[in-house]
Amino acid sequence: MPQIFHHSTNALAKITIYGAVFIGVALLWVAVELNRSSWNTGQWVEKQQPVQFSHKHHVGDDGIDCRYCHTSVETSASAGMPSTNTCMSCHRQIWADSPYLEPVRASLRDQKPIEWIRVHDLPDYAYFNHSIHVNKGVGCSTCHGRVDDMPIAFQAATLQMEWCLECHRKPERFLRPNDKIFDMTWRSENKNAAEIQQGIGWKADYKVQGPEVLTSCSTCHR
Amino acid sequence: MRRKLVMWKSERTEGVKGATGDAVKVRRGDAATMRPRVPASPRLPVPASPRLPVFLLLVALLITIGCRRDMQDQPKMKPYRGTTFFNDGLSARQPIAGTIPRGFLRTDTEFYTGKKSGSSGAPQSTAENPFADDVDTFPFAVTEETVKRGRERYDIFCVVCHGMTGNGDGMIVRRGFRRAASFNDDRLRQAPVGHYFDAITNGWGAMPSYAAQIPVQDRWAIIAYIRALQLSQLNPNAQPGASPVPGATPGPLASPGASPAASPSPSAGGHD
Numbered sequence A: 001m002p003q004i005f006h007h008s009t010n011a012l013a014k015i016t017i018y019g020a021v022f023i024g025v026a027l028l029w030v031a032v033e034l035n036r037s038s039w040n041t042g043q044w045v046e047k048q049q050p051v052q053f054s055h056k057h058h059v060g061d062d063g064i065d066c067r068y069c070h071t072s073v074e075t076s077a078s079a080g081m082p083s084t085n086t087c088m089s090c091h092r093q094i095w096a097d098s099p100y101l102e103p104v105r106a107s108l109r110d111q112k113p114i115e116w117i118r119v120h121d122l123p124d125y126a127y128f129n130h131s132i133h134v135n136k137g138v139g140c141s142t143c144h145g146r147v148d149d150m151p152i153a154f155q156a157a158t159l160q161m162e163w164c165l166e167c168h169r170k171p172e173r174f175l176r177p178n179d180k181i182f183d184m185t186w187r188s189e190n191k192n193a194a195e196i197q198q199g200i201g202w203k204a205d206y207k208v209q210g211p212e213v214l215t216s217c218s219t220c221h222r
Numbered sequence B: 001m002r003r004k005l006v007m008w009k010s011e012r013t014e015g016v017k018g019a020t021g022d023a024v025k026v027r028r029g030d031a032a033t034m035r036p037r038v039p040a041s042p043r044l045p046v047p048a049s050p051r052l053p054v055f056l057l058l059v060a061l062l063i064t065i066g067c068r069r070d071m072q073d074q075p076k077m078k079p080y081r082g083t084t085f086f087n088d089g090l091s092a093r094q095p096i097a098g099t100i101p102r103g104f105l106r107t108d109t110e111f112y113t114g115k116k117s118g119s120s121g122a123p124q125s126t127a128e129n130p131f132a133d134d135v136d137t138f139p140f141a142v143t144e145e146t147v148k149r150g151r152e153r154y155d156i157f158c159v160v161c162h163g164m165t166g167n168g169d170g171m172i173v174r175r176g177f178r179r180a181a182s183f184n185d186d187r188l189r190q191a192p193v194g195h196y197f198d199a200i201t202n203g204w205g206a207m208p209s210y211a212a213q214i215p216v217q218d219r220w221a222i223i224a225y226i227r228a229l230q231l232s233q234l235n236p237n238a239q240p241g242a243s244p245v246p247g248a249t250p251g252p253l254a255s256p257g258a259s260p261a262a263s264p265s266p267s268a269g270g271h272d
Helices: A009-036 A055-061 A084-091 A099-110 A130-135 A140-144 A161-169 A193-205 B002-028 B031-037 B051-072 B109-113 B144-157 B186-190 B193-202 B216-233
Strands: none
Touching (some): A084 A099, B144 B216, B193 B216
């Protein structure tokens, strides 16, 4: 019986076997990248909201402090969302007839809260708390990006566990002075050696706990 | 092949017997008696081959893949999450009308309303003194901390309309809001602190109420800062020697060692 494959195909077979390793690695890499991609994490995705609310207008142009609307961010786990009355404190008078604000006026008329679409949404098995971060030197822009530049709010970080841990292992890379927490222009990361040195100082000032506590599973999965 | 299978079976039953026997013993014994009961002989039960259980476990794990969404979105109440359980769809419940949560009893009228206490002898507002029923001293000792806190809160909630100097020309006013009152005109300099508290708590004319956003203690802190602001905006050359803020009694505002004795506990300063 004649050989079906020529002798030289042996080499081809060998190459394919080695190649399979590379294909395997490549597939793994694709899987990891897909897992971190915005398609999976929702990063960068702008969500359409019931009202075309723009942080760029309100924070960037008008200079309203985050806490005017997100009142509980320093004291509780949730940052807090503005009530309809908070919007109306200004919009009763300015832009009072704007068609863009009709859902807000309807909400006041019908006494029904505006239903915003969540942009950031951790899974329920992970525990997050704003107050501890804001009180220990982590600024809004470190996690949420330049909100004052966002016409539509989007998620600036992946919010994956590796992202939380990257900071919890070495918080000095991200800390800032206590009075700059809400300052959108302050650097979001301490990059060079001098800045990290400052970060270590703040870490001591705020008595930030060590990585054994901050990376312990039960800190975030409780 | 066949023989092997049978052996595996018999091994398994033996192992299971031993295991359950031990387990029962251990469970019955308390901490003190547990140790001696563990058989000291080397004839410990041989563990069963793990193949079948492991296989079953893997199959079970495959099934749980479908459960992922349930862990992501658990049927529990989190802030701002709606519910179908209550008719109004809100998971955050309000206290039943007429009830007072523990720690929210507001007996200190001056602190919580800015009005003079004592129902019978309370003076009424008149044309010449519109603020007669407002308290004219702070209901607690003002310290440097209070003023600092007040400055921070003023910059969050008031600056947008009343401006950095309190002249009433904030950003929102420049965008078309009714001109906010200037804290630096004589009428408001003379006004007692209780009037400011009233304006923040209940609103004043075109100004909305800030009771929902600013806790009581912070409202007083803001007022303390406004008093400091008024002092700083006074032109000393225009009124030399004049008592700057009558009735304000900022008290130990400038003296460093002031005792915050009368300041109420922070837990009392809840939202209105």
